[in-house]
Amino acid sequence: MNPELPRPSDLPPLLVVGAGKLGTAVAEAWELQGGTVASRISAGQEWQPEGLVFEATAPEAALDNLLRCTDARVPVVTGTTGWLDRLGELKGRLEAANSTAFYSTNFSPGVHALNLIAEHAAGIMSQLEGYTAHVREVHHIHKKDAPSGTALTLKHHVQQGGWTPPLDIESVREGEVVGLHALAWDSAHDSVVLHHEAKSRLGFAEGAVWALRWTCRRHREEAFGLYTMTDLFTA
Numbered sequence: 243m244n245p246e247l248p249r250p251s252d253l254p255p256l257l258v259v260g261a262g263k264l265g266t267a268v269a270e271a272w273e274l275q276g277g278t279v280a281s282r283i284s285a286g287q288e289w290q291p292e293g294l295v296f297e298a299t300a301p302e303a304a305l306d307n308l309l310r311c312t313d314a315r316v317p318v319v320t321g322t323t324g325w326l327d328r329l330g331e332l333k334g335r336l337e338a339a340n341s342t343a344f345y346s347t348n349f350s351p352g353v354h355a356l357n358l359i360a361e362h363a364a365g366i367m368s369q370l371e372g373y374t375a376h377v378r379e380v381h382h383i384h385k386k387d388a389p390s391g392t393a394l395t396l397k398h399h400v401q402q403g404g405w406t407p408p409l410d411i412e413s414v415r416e417g418e419v420v421g422l423h424a425l426a427w428d429s430a431h432d433s434v435v436l437h438h439e440a441k442s443r444l445g446f447a448e449g450a451v452w453a454l455r456w457t458c459r460r461h462r463e464e465a466f467g468l469y470t471m472t473d474l475f476t477a
Contacts (some may be wrong), residue, residue: 250277254293256454259283259307263384263443264321264450265298271298272317294458296450299447301325301387308332312341317461319344319453321446323391333468342461346467347391348447353423354471356438357399360425363436364403372429375405375428380414380422388413392423400425437446 251258255278258269267281283289285299291314297307310438311318312335320343329345336343348354367373379393389411397409421440426433440446449471456474460466 247452247459250275250451250455253277253455253458255280257281257283257289257291257293257295258298259289259295260298260322261285262298264446265296267443267447268321268450268454269298270375271444272330273471275451277451279284289470290314291318293320294454296454298322305332308343309335312336312339312343315339315341316341317344317457319346319450319457321346321349321450323347323394324387325393326394329468336466336468339467340464342457342466342469344453344457344474346449346471347395348421348446349442349453349471350438350445351449352445353392353438353440354475356423356425356436357396360396360436361399363434364400364405367427367434368404368406370429373427373434374429375400375407375409375425375427377409377413378412378414378422378424378426380416380419381422383415383420385415388415388420390423392421396423396425397412 250272256272257280258265261282261284262278268281289371291311295311295316295318296318297318299322304322304325305328308318308320377393379390381390392455393411400409425436448462
């Protein structure tokens with residue numbers, strides 16, 4: 243973690259909007275690192291943006307929640323997926339309000355590393371003949387969106403790396419799987435596979451706390467805008 247970032251204990255109390263698995267894990271990680279949680283908001287509960295907000299609700303609610311924070315000029319980080327086709331609306335509102343937001347389809351540093359490795363690998367594999375590519379993602383039965391935002395982000399990085407043939411995504415929902423993503427290139431002779439498996443939600447939660455600290459610093463510096471894990475890693 244960047245030592246220049248403010249510690250959770252030096253930041254405003256965290257308002258966690260969303261009482262699901264991710265929101266609960268982030269609240270616990272925030273407190274473990276010395277921060278204070280102002281409140282944990284469940285579905286249907288009234289709330290007002292204040293201090294610093296972590297948003298982890300549902301695709302149909304996420305944008306409205308983020309816009310509320312933006313209009314109140316309260317920095318917000320979201321881990322909700324399934325709404326990213328409306329990113330343009332959020333960007334425009336952030337510019338008008340001079341506020342700060344951060345979104346990620348996955349806060350795990352290991353997943354971000356996977357994306358960067360996949361992007362580089364795509365440039366190599368695109369030079370070889372006879373290969374097809376696909377992504378397989380597996381999550382718990384409670385996950386609402388499919389494909390996962392993480393899988394879509396992985397696909398984007400592969401395409402950014404120069405892979406132009408089709409790349410299908412297979413989504414599986416079973417048991418209480420935290421998260422598994424595999425990118426494979428297959429030929430008649432062999433397979434090349436990149437694989438990430440989350441062992442617990444702690445990695446996501448600690449990554450989200452990192453993003454909250456970073457976003458709050460950017461907001462205090464008046465470096466307003468919309469950020470992602472790529473910005474955090476390259477700052």
